[in-house]
Amino acid sequence: xxxxxxxxxxxxxxxxxxxxxxxxxxxxxxxxxxxxxxxxxxxxxxxxxxxxxxxxxxxxxxxxxxxxxxxxxxxxxxxxxxxxxxxxxxxxxxxxxxxxxxxxxxxxxxxxxxxxxxxxxxxxxxxxxxxxxxxxxxxxxxxxxxxxxxxxxxxxxxxxxxxxxxxxxxxxxxxxxxxxxxxxxxxxxxxxxxxxxxxxxxxxxxxxxxxxxxxxxxxxxxxxxxxxxxxxxxxxxxxxxxxxxxxxxxxxxxxxxxxxxxxxxxxxxxxxxxxxxxxxxxxxxxxxxxxxxxxxxxxxxxxxxxxxxxxxxxxxxxxxxxxxxxxxxxxxxxxxxxxxxxxxxxxxxxxxxxxxxxxxxxxxxxxxxxxxxxxxxxxxxxxxxxxxxxxxxxxxxxxxxxxxxxxxxxxxxxxxxxxxxxxxxxxxxxxxxxxxxxxxxxxxxxxxxxxxxxxxxxxxxxxxxxxxxxxxxxxxxxxxxxxxxxxxxxxxxxxxxxxxxxxxxxxxxxxxxxxxxxxxxxxxxxxxxxxxxxxxxxxxxxxxxxxxxxxxxxxxxxxxxxxxxxxxxxxxxxxxxxxxxxxxxxxxxxxxxxxxxxxxxxxxxxxxxxxxxxxxxxxxxxxxxxxxxxxxxxxxxxxxxxxxxxxxxxxxxxxxxxxxxxxxxx
Amino acid sequence: xxxxxxxxxxxxxxxxxxxxxxxxxxxxxxxxxxxxxxxxxxxxxxxxxxxxxxxxxxxxxxxxxxxxxxxxxxxxxxxxxxxxxxxxxxxxxxxxxxxxxxxxxxxxxxxxxxxxxxxxxxxxxxxxxxxxxxxxxxxxxxxxxxxxxxxxxxxxxxxxxxxxxxxxxxxxxxxxxxxxxxxxxxxxxxxxxxxxxxxxxxxxxxxxxxxxxxxxxxxxxxxxxxxxxxxxxxxxxxxxxxxxxxxxxxx
Numbered sequence: 001x002x003x004x005x006x007x008x009x010x011x012x013x014x015x016x017x018x019x020x021x022x023x024x025x026x027x028x029x030x031x032x033x034x035x036x037x038x039x040x041x042x043x044x045x046x047x048x049x050x051x052x053x054x055x056x057x058x059x060x061x062x063x064x065x066x067x068x069x070x071x072x073x074x075x076x077x078x079x080x081x082x083x084x085x086x087x088x089x090x091x092x093x094x095x096x097x098x099x100x101x102x103x104x105x106x107x108x109x110x111x112x113x114x115x116x117x118x119x120x121x122x123x124x125x126x127x128x129x130x131x132x133x134x135x136x137x138x139x140x141x142x143x144x145x146x147x148x149x150x151x152x153x154x155x156x157x158x159x160x161x162x163x164x165x166x167x168x169x170x171x172x173x174x175x176x177x178x179x180x181x182x183x184x185x186x187x188x189x190x191x192x193x194x195x196x197x198x199x200x201x202x203x204x205x206x207x208x209x210x211x212x213x214x215x216x217x218x219x220x221x222x223x224x225x226x227x228x229x230x231x232x233x234x235x236x237x238x239x240x241x242x243x244x245x246x247x248x249x250x251x252x253x254x255x256x257x258x259x260x261x262x263x264x265x266x267x268x269x270x271x272x273x274x275x276x277x278x279x280x281x282x283x284x285x286x287x288x289x290x291x292x293x294x295x296x297x298x299x300x301x302x303x304x305x306x307x308x309x310x311x312x313x314x315x316x317x318x319x320x321x322x323x324x325x326x327x328x329x330x331x332x333x334x335x336x337x338x339x340x341x342x343x344x345x346x347x348x349x350x351x352x353x354x355x356x357x358x359x360x361x362x363x364x365x366x367x368x369x370x371x372x373x374x375x376x377x378x379x380x381x382x383x384x385x386x387x388x389x390x391x392x393x394x395x396x397x398x399x400x401x402x403x404x405x406x407x408x409x410x411x412x413x414x415x416x417x418x419x420x421x422x423x424x425x426x427x428x429x430x431x432x433x434x435x436x437x438x439x440x441x442x443x444x445x446x447x448x449x450x451x452x453x454x455x456x457x458x459x460x461x462x463x464x465x466x467x468x469x470x471x472x473x474x475x476x477x478x479x480x481x482x483x484x485x486x487x488x489x490x491x492x493x494x495x496x497x498x499x500x501x502x503x504x505x506x507x508x509x510x511x512x513x514x515x516x517x518x519x520x521x522x523x524x525x526x527x528x529x530x531x532x533x534x535x536x537x538x539x540x541x542x543x544x545x546x547x548x549x550x551x552x553x554x555x556x557x558x559x560x561x562x563x564x565x566x567x568x569x570x571x572x573x574x575x576x577x578x579x580x581x582x583x584x585x586x587x588x589x590x591x592x593x594x595x596x597x598x599x600x601x602x603x604x605x606x607x608x609x610x611x612x613x614x615x616x617x618x619x620x621x622x623x624x625x626x627x628x629x630x631x632x633x634x635x636x637x638x639x640x641x642x643x644x645x646x647x648x649x650x651x652x653x654x655x656x657x658x659x660x661x662x663x664x665x666x
Numbered sequence: 667x668x669x670x671x672x673x674x675x676x677x678x679x680x681x682x683x684x685x686x687x688x689x690x691x692x693x694x695x696x697x698x699x700x701x702x703x704x705x706x707x708x709x710x711x712x713x714x715x716x717x718x719x720x721x722x723x724x725x726x727x728x729x730x731x732x733x734x735x736x737x738x739x740x741x742x743x744x745x746x747x748x749x750x751x752x753x754x755x756x757x758x759x760x761x762x763x764x765x766x767x768x769x770x771x772x773x774x775x776x777x778x779x780x781x782x783x784x785x786x787x788x789x790x791x792x793x794x795x796x797x798x799x800x801x802x803x804x805x806x807x808x809x810x811x812x813x814x815x816x817x818x819x820x821x822x823x824x825x826x827x828x829x830x831x832x833x834x835x836x837x838x839x840x841x842x843x844x845x846x847x848x849x850x851x852x853x854x855x856x857x858x859x860x861x862x863x864x865x866x867x868x869x870x871x872x873x874x875x876x877x878x879x880x881x882x883x884x885x886x887x888x889x890x891x892x893x894x895x896x897x898x899x900x901x902x903x904x905x906x907x908x909x910x911x912x913x914x915x916x917x
Contacts, residue, residue: 050800051800054799054800065723066721066731066782066783066784067786067787067827068787069730069787069827070729072724072729074728074729075724075726075728075729084806084807086807122801122803124806125804125805126801126803127806128806128809128856129798129802129803129806130795130796130798130856131796131819131851131857133816133820133850135816136811136816138813140810140811140813140816141807142806142807159820159824161728164728164824165820171790172795172796173795173798173800175787175794175795176797178791187784187787239724239725240722240723240724240725241723273696274694274696276697276701276702276704276705278698278700278701279725281725281726282726407746408727408751411727411747411751412751412753414755477800477801478800481800524712528704528707528708529708570711570714572717573716577777578776578777578780580717580719581711581717
């Protein structure tokens, strides 16, 4: 298949403006006659649905949640990047573009990333106009903080709840369009198949999760804003219901899944504590602004901590190894996520981990508390403050900055992070891979679009902190509403879809059969137990580091697990009712196939880059060894059917504006 | 830990529910409350029984999906904690725990512990927004907002829309939820233009959806997992009165 990224001509900085100014438009009278289906109501889906509704299209938006506001974008904590340069620290569109390309280890498409950096600025304007209460300075202007992998402060935030506030902004705009009748909301509906008519995406089959009824919905085009697939690993920071099924069903209908092995392991999560664990909780990357990451220098000290004889604060300064500051003096604790995660894994592999499982490092705020405390004392004209008073003042500053995160940590672990350092360990957080899309965010299936985390386009092999919110909203507010016109302008004569046609009937029948077969197995093991086992395989062999032998072993394990699933899973109840176990079974079946494809992709990519670290390809000091001559491509996979080998299609990445360098944060 | 669970089981919205009793003897204190229910469901599935339906998603206290009333308290007895953030270390060995759905006319039970809260979406659709189309905004820093003022707006905006306030209220009033959104938008300058219209439409929608009246009991504030203050209700009342008296906008 010829993969054409459809990058418009012209100089990098002018591509988007020129393209936008010359692309075909759909006239208002025609927009009223065009229907668009949007699946998912996170940042990308809600913002796209609201904006397309404002433009006059007839929009139908689907979410499996009870309300659009519950989408997992809501859990993003730290912030959103934008090249506003409000801090006068040398930021610019080009710098944000460059940081993102470099942070992604040179595996993303230049033109898409530059466009993202360009529109980042208008996102902040839009959000503020919606009433999003971003943090502010005393002068009333917007505050910023810095995030990993960059040397400027360009991150806007709303306490530790930035995702929540941005999603509520988009949800409110969406609600307005719903009330105006431009958007119709289908809540508690899950997309179970994509329908194509004459090779174009023209509808979906959705299951009403309360009644179990299968519904056919037609439209002129379909947009998937269905998030990432991190829950392939079972334990991740994703929400319980986050899943790959909508995207995966599109893949089974011919869409390509790009770079599936690029998964982000976030360095600062609360460590695993037991077998019953259902998910992992992220501690925002913003904490690395003030927290220092360390482990004891001596194995004996680490052992004492693991076995509860000593605590972190008992270890004297000289016996601590601040390993990020030591290894990466230029960026210190603010190295990108992939680098920080691997460093934490390597010290734990050396036996220096500090949790009973051996898998945790400290994130320590003591220095920051005392530094802020001294500054506050000075500010308040307190002479000769006692250390206790300084600590008290410092605690207050930290509480204002990170209070809700500290509270969350205390609730989960029962430990007070103001007094004793946090324990953290990397966990699966985000997936850079996703549906292959061109510059228009259109997949290889005409009329099928993908936005937000569901597509692969902007983050390469590693996403920088505070860039997921930026991309979701860029796609939904400022990119897709324009680029979708390129497809729709050729479709203005197409009437509303008749869903009583063969393609819709056949797709509905296929879904029915899938459901019937899962309910019919009546085996002895729960869906959850299969999901957990899948997660173990993925984490052990396709997690923070990968090698050929392990990946090959894992591939076989997953195929065996699939066979066992289809012969021994137990799904209770019927289709014709509210049946969460059936929902899970359908999702886990798709996770297993996606997991298989991730392993195939990881085997194919014989290099280390970003979140993909192959043991065989590393430098002498253990850093990732990229192989640009052979692997500077997007791997876009077709997966025609279970049991058939996936087929690789390549999109070569051309770098005309940045020089490919070895990423260094030293 | 060993526990006795009395859980509300109801097959469908029309079905008649009852409490059923379950014994748990393998609970550890590090589990979250929902993980404890996961373990119960795994046991039920192994016995080929129907698992207990309950809702949850983010499991970190921000999405507002989890609900349920635990020993009479929405989200359990811990202050400022959602059910998903509640851990078993706060319960005693041998304890009997009663678990039931949020109960309110406007939140019909769907199955077991899951309820339909789409009435909240209807209230937001009635006016809980600022009418601005994408692309119309001026530069973000063109609207300075005093830091404390912005912080107060953020306090109100922290509402997660879980509905615990309704479940806590003997009248099943949604005043805390509605007032949080009205306050968030009334406290920022961008929200002023539509303030009168907004409060009138949202209050009318709240009444239409079948929520009860507020009689200043303030159980909503006590049970709110995000600590939303009843000061917001006072602000809502002031906004509402002001919109009736001083404005030409009628609901």
